[in-house]
Amino acid sequence: METLKGKKALVTGGNSGIGYAAAKELKAQGAAVIITGRRENAIREAATELGVTGLVSDQGKVADIESLAKKVSEQFGKLDILFINAGVLGGAGIETATESDFDYVIDVNFKGAYFTLSKFIPILNDGASVVFLSSNVVGMNGANTSMYTSSKAALNAVMKIAAIELAPRKIRVNAISPGPTQTEILNKMGLDPAARLALDDWMIERIPLKKIGSADDVAKMVTYFSGDASSFITGAEIVMDGGMSL
Incomplete structure (x- = not known):
C-alpha cells in the first residue's frame, strides 16, 4: 500500500x-x-537505479x-x-x-545537519515530517569516539528543540539511532577480509539479539515516521541496535 x-x-x-x-522505501510507499550527495557520479548512478531525482550538494558546506x-x-x-541522513x-x-x-566530523554531522x-x-509544508539520523553511541561511552558521539548528541538536542519550535505548524521532528548496520561504510575502513569478519563477530557478541542491523530496517522506520501512523509522535529518539546499548 502506498x-x-x-x-x-x-x-x-x-x-x-x-x-x-530510505529513498528506495520512500519511493515504494x-x-x-x-x-543528495557530494559525489556527482555516485549521485547520478544511484538516482538512475532508484528512479528518483539526484542533486549534488555537500552537507559540510552551508x-x-x-x-x-x-x-x-x-x-x-x-x-x-x-530525512537528514548524511554523515x-x-x-x-x-x-x-x-x-x-x-x-x-562536526562540519557534516552537526553543523551541516x-x-x-x-x-x-521555509519550504516544508505544514504537517511535514523531519527525521534525523543519529546513533546509539550517544548512550554509550567508547574511547576515541568523543567527536562522533558529541556530534550525534548535539543533533538529538536540536531535534527536541526543533520539535517544540515547529509544533505550531504540526511539523514533527524525530530521530533514529541505529547501532551497527551492514552498509558499505564498514567496507571502507581499510580492513582485510579476515579483520572485517572479526569486526562483525566483535559487534555481534555485544548485541543481545546477536545480529547486525540492515539499512532496510532503518528505512522502514524512516517511512513510519514520515506517515500518518506516527502523527502523534514528535521529539522522539528511536534506538535500533538490537539491545547493544542496554
Missing part, C-alpha cells in the same frame, strides 16, 4: 547505505524522492545547503518529508585530537 502517495521527500546522503535504502534549498524550492516546491565517521583520542579531525534543517524549514 502510504506516502502524493508526498515529496528529500534524503541527504542518499546515494548509498541507509540513505539509499508512493513518495516523489530527491536524493553555501551548498543554501543553494540546494533554493534549487529544491524552485524546481519542486515544498517538501513533506526531510561521516571519524575521530581520535581527546589528547591527540586535531582541529582538522574535529572540523571534519543543523543548517539543513534551518534552511529547509
Whole structure:
C-alpha cells in the first residue's frame, strides 16, 4: 500500500547505505524522492537505479545547503518529508585530537545537519515530517569516539528543540539511532577480509539479539515516521541496535 502517495521527500546522503535504502522505501510507499550527495557520479548512478531525482550538494558546506534549498524550492516546491541522513565517521583520542579531525566530523554531522534543517524549514509544508539520523553511541561511552558521539548528541538536542519550535505548524521532528548496520561504510575502513569478519563477530557478541542491523530496517522506520501512523509522535529518539546499548 502506498502510504506516502502524493508526498515529496528529500534524503541527504542518499546515494548509498541507509540513505539509499530510505529513498528506495520512500519511493515504494508512493513518495516523489530527491536524493543528495557530494559525489556527482555516485549521485547520478544511484538516482538512475532508484528512479528518483539526484542533486549534488555537500552537507559540510552551508553555501551548498543554501543553494540546494533554493534549487529544491524552485524546481519542486515544498517538501513533506526531510530525512537528514548524511554523515561521516571519524575521530581520535581527546589528547591527540586535531582541529582538522574535529572540523571534519562536526562540519557534516552537526553543523551541516543543523543548517539543513534551518534552511529547509521555509519550504516544508505544514504537517511535514523531519527525521534525523543519529546513533546509539550517544548512550554509550567508547574511547576515541568523543567527536562522533558529541556530534550525534548535539543533533538529538536540536531535534527536541526543533520539535517544540515547529509544533505550531504540526511539523514533527524525530530521530533514529541505529547501532551497527551492514552498509558499505564498514567496507571502507581499510580492513582485510579476515579483520572485517572479526569486526562483525566483535559487534555481534555485544548485541543481545546477536545480529547486525540492515539499512532496510532503518528505512522502514524512516517511512513510519514520515506517515500518518506516527502523527502523534514528535521529539522522539528511536534506538535500533538490537539491545547493544542496554
